[in-house]
Amino acid sequence: MAKAAVKLRAKEKNGVIDIKCLLNHPMETGLRKDKKSGNTIPAHFIQNIVAEKNGKAFLHADVNSTVSKNPYLRIQVEGGKGDEIKVTWTDSKGKSGSGAKKSK
Amino acid sequence: MKRRLFMKGTLAGGAVTIALGAGLLAPRAALASWPKAAMESSSVGDTGEASGLVKLDGPDVAENGAVVPITVDAKGVDGIVESISIISASNGKPLVAKFTLGEDAVPYVSTRIKMGKTGDVYGVAHTASGILSDKKQVKVTAGGC
Numbered sequence: 001m002a003k004a005a006v007k008l009r010a011k012e013k014n015g016v017i018d019i020k021c022l023l024n025h026p027m028e029t030g031l032r033k034d035k036k037s038g039n040t041i042p043a044h045f046i047q048n049i050v051a052e053k054n055g056k057a058f059l060h061a062d063v064n065s066t067v068s069k070n071p072y073l074r075i076q077v078e079g080g081k082g083d084e085i086k087v088t089w090t091d092s093k094g095k096s097g098s099g100a101k102k103s104k
Numbered sequence: 105m106k107r108r109l110f111m112k113g114t115l116a117g118g119a120v121t122i123a124l125g126a127g128l129l130a131p132r133a134a135l136a137s138w139p140k141a142a143m144e145s146s147s148v149g150d151t152g153e154a155s156g157l158v159k160l161d162g163p164d165v166a167e168n169g170a171v172v173p174i175t176v177d178a179k180g181v182d183g184i185v186e187s188i189s190i191i192s193a194s195n196g197k198p199l200v201a202k203f204t205l206g207e208d209a210v211p212y213v214s215t216r217i218k219m220g221k222t223g224d225v226y227g228v229a230h231t232a233s234g235i236l237s238d239k240k241q242v243k244v245t246a247g248g249c
Contacts, residue, residue: 016210029218047138051209058209062139062202066195068171068216075203076210 005097010085010104017079017103019051021087022072024097029065045092046071052086053077079103142199152228152235157181160227160238169219169244174200176227178211178236185211186230194223194244219244 007022023046030043049061058077077085081103088098157180166172178185188211190200200217211229219225222244228237 053208056207058206060204060206062142062204064197064200066192066197066200066218068218072173072214072216074175074212074214076212078208078210 004099006087006099008085008087008099008101010101012079012081012103015078017077017083017085019076019085020074021099022070023089024070025091027065027067027069027071043092046089047092048090050088051075053079053083150235152237154238155236158227158229158236158238160225160240162225162240162242165243165245166219167245171216172219172242173216174225175214178229181211181229181231181236183232188213189228190217191226191228192217192219192223194221195219
């Protein structure tokens with residue numbers, strides 16, 4: 001894998017950790033067609049995202065195929081410097097990817 | 105007696121189909137919670153009351169419908185915000201994402217969505233005191249759905 005499954009940045013300010021992440025995923029809706037062969041590209045998109053702080057989930061997202069390709073997500077959680085933030089996604093094929101970082 | 109057997113049969117059959125369906129769609133336990141019916145529904149659903157406490161931010165005009173940045177901020181709400189949903193009324197499947205917030209989470213999400221055509225985007229917050237929302241019309245010049 002050339003690219004990381006989740007690119008993550010976490011920065012604390014005034015007791016709130018600001019988390020910016022980029023999830024590397026094609027997010028196929030199942031409606032798009034292959035231009036060359038004319039075949040429909042099967043749906044393949046992230047369905048669940050779980051964000052954890054120090055191993056405890058604080059946000060759970062149910063995501064539809066209408067979220068953009070390589071989804072960008074910015075979320076916030078109360079916490080301090082050094083808290084470990086982990087973001088995990090699971091897609092419609094059951095694959096998953098995650099990224100973790102300590103808050104700055 | 106026959107009726108009873110029949111009922112048993114259908115029930116068992118039904119259970120197997122459900123189990124199979126769930127197995128195919130959700131090989132992992134975590135996925136079983138994906139609300140398929142709500143996600144594939146073509147109705148906008150309950151957007152609750154319009155409220156100034158929830159703020160939705162997005163572009164007035166989106167040149168590329170495949171990438172429309174949307175921010176929902178419900179920090180103004182008193183008390184607990186249970187979840188934040190992003191709904192794009194003009195999409196075939198309006199519910200874009202639902203963020204269920206747990207302990208310590210700040211009711212703020214920002215992401216990028218796909219929009220097929222011009223329409224209203226709703227930011228809906230489920231709170232202890234009811235469903236509050238904000239909407240904004242986003243004009244799409246090139247669809248991306």
